[in-house]
Amino acid sequence: MQSCGYVPVPLNGEDYIELLPERWQAINAYGIRIKHRTYDDHELNPLRRQHSGVMEKKGLWEIHHDPYDISQIWVRDRHHNRWITVFWKHLHRVGVPFGEMAWDHARDQVPGGTEEQIADAADALLRRAHDGPSPEEARPAKRSRRDRRVAARTRATTHGRPVPEPPAAEPAHDDETDTDLAKVVPLGLFDPLANPWRRP
Structure with missing residues (x-):
């Protein structure tokens, strides 16, 4: 610590929860409500309508939530020093x-x-x-006169025309007769100590 200032350590699950945004709320009989969403779990039963013990927050409970995933929230249980995961109802x-x-x-x-x-x-x-727009939504509501004319001409010229056959597969070439091979250019080795800004 004295030589480098800090030691990089990977975060565990509780560290991730600690870094999420927090809010302070009561735990009611129906659970916890955030933005018209109700979160409830049987583990909240001993905490419902109880004082959290945090006098600075008037007995409300510390709740952490992820704004990019509303499926669950975490309630800090200070009595047992743990996080309770509560899922959306x-x-x-x-x-x-x-x-x-x-x-x-x-x-x-x-x-x-x-x-x-x-x-x-x-x-x-x-x-x-996920599915993208439907064909009705992708089509403009009202097409111009020129667009309608082009569509009509396209339908008229393609009506009754035989469908072309797909091209036949080309015969396989023998390795001995194939002389149009590309020249192989070897790549140089990467030197991490070389100056990348120096011109060769």
């Missing part, structure tokens, strides 16, 4: 993980909707994002 409704941005967008699409309706809207949004 409607996680089964959406097949892929997503973040706060997709949730907020789906919530805007269903103003005043229930948690289940917002979850279904988020699932539909993620499916559309």
